[in-house]
Amino acid sequence: MCGFVREEKKEHVIMGKTIAQKIFDIHLVDRPTPDTYVLRLDAVFCHEITTPIAINDLIARGKDRVFDPKKIKAVIDHVTPAKDGNTAAQGKILRDWARRHGIDDFFDIGRNGVCHALFPEKGFVRPGFTIIMGDSHTCTHGAFGAFAAGVGTTDLEVGILKGVCAFRSPTTMKVTINGALPAGVFAKDVILSIIGRIGVNGATDKVIEFGGPAVSLMSMEERMTLCNMAVEAGATCGICAPDKTTVEYLWPFIQEEFTTPQEALEAYARFEPDADAVYDQILTHDVSNLTPQATFGFKPDNIKPVADMAGTLVDQVYIGSCTNGRIEDLRIAAQVLKGQTVHPRVRGIVSPATPKVYAQALEEGILQIFMQAGFCVTNPTCGACLGMSNGVLAEGEVCAATTNRNFNGRMGKGGMVHLMSPATAAATAVAGSIVNSGLFKG
């Protein structure tokens, strides 16, 4: 946690700062040009799709090294178990590399889960951290008050080798979410409504700082759902100020670092935005009258109230992913599904995002509810969300999904994806067509 002194010194001369600016300040290694910030990284996350090419390139360059095996975390999650020779080879490259470099936090089959659900669950994300991963939904980890950004393979490769990454200035858009969510309306509906409002290009090159009463009331899991889709508006990262909820979630992992949760809270307060922080844009979003939302086209900003899409037939319902495959999501879906049966025309698939979520869902009887309803329970994997495995669509098929992207062909060539909350997806599975869940009384 070095570098804090520097921030205190600077506070006297510089105007108020956003969360991202504060994190940039204490991680700055170099500014090769005025608008380029090279940051020291606290963690580099890796999975088997984007990392193997980086590993092979490092080998080819004679630079098969890692900057710090303790700060690198790796998982096989996109296609697991391997489905063919190529995916088996990708897993093997990552596995061999992790062993070769003593990367202890490597999660292989049996212990693996969707990266953005697994790594927070393991306590690898802390307020004030800088994190990169070769995955666009890395912005999820901003829920903890971290600056976490998706990068390409070359940035990942440099991160692995040198523990640094270059960014432009962390221009921030503040989104203040006011009001209390009505019953049956969830974090997913909130983020869909925000993307619908600002567009897929609305936050490009910006950090979205989420705040306000509705965010304060959200659990860490809901904040992860919120931050997860920040990239669908083009954002570099979604970020929430750390608070009591953050400390409660992290307590099992930080109790040796701090004597009391209060002490941790005080330490993390340095990552709250200043009252006079300078924002590029400020948006106020009231959710008191928000209704459940879903996407209708091939862009995540094609948003409509679920009620306006009622009757749209679906072939498959998918509940899972880094957006909505956590225990709270499964609990909500199970609440809707209890005692119900999946419509005979529909294939229901649920993928608990991690082994812990899977075990918890098993223990709480949630998996039984899913299975009795006729859902197929798959192992934790990203597979179906991007049409790689475990639930790929055929040409012309329609899927109601709790995932994050509805791009043309995303879950399979010629398929259509409607994004929605777990409650709406579960209700849709039973009805056979898009419908509001009974949890929503609007």
Add this chain to the structure above:
Amino acid sequence: MKPFNGQVLFLDRSDINTDEIIPARYLTEISKEALKPHLLEDLSLEEFDPRADISDKRAVITRSNFGCGSSREHAPWALEVNGIHVVIAQSFARIFRQNMFNCGMLAIELPGTIIDQLFNRFAGRTAEIELDFNNGRLKVKNQEQEEIVPFVISDFDRSLVEAGGWVDFADKHY
């Protein structure tokens, strides 16, 4: 530096995403060359046939937010193995733009009015670009006319293109 001159592929739509540039089903490939036949395979755009319209092209001119979506560097790689080393657009998604420069390729942003003008004057027929990297100038031409457009890229991005990418630059400096 990579070559930047040659025939232009015009893609007249905003928000062309990474899944359209290279679908996820090909992300299991470990060699870049294997991506070659699949560039823009899932892009459905009027009067665009990925099998016929890509060969011999060396540059793309398109609208705004090109490359949104996934972080996959497979998107610039798929362009690269097809000989396309420069994309000119009104704007780019952050990760895609960075990936281009990290690979020593060019992502050039031009004002919407200029992009409109290039589409109006040159799209739909064979057009070529000539790029003067050192002076930040871009010439678009066909048999009847030409237009010279200035462009700006950051000094940092310029140094990445000159260094042939970010890995050697970073290993040397940090």
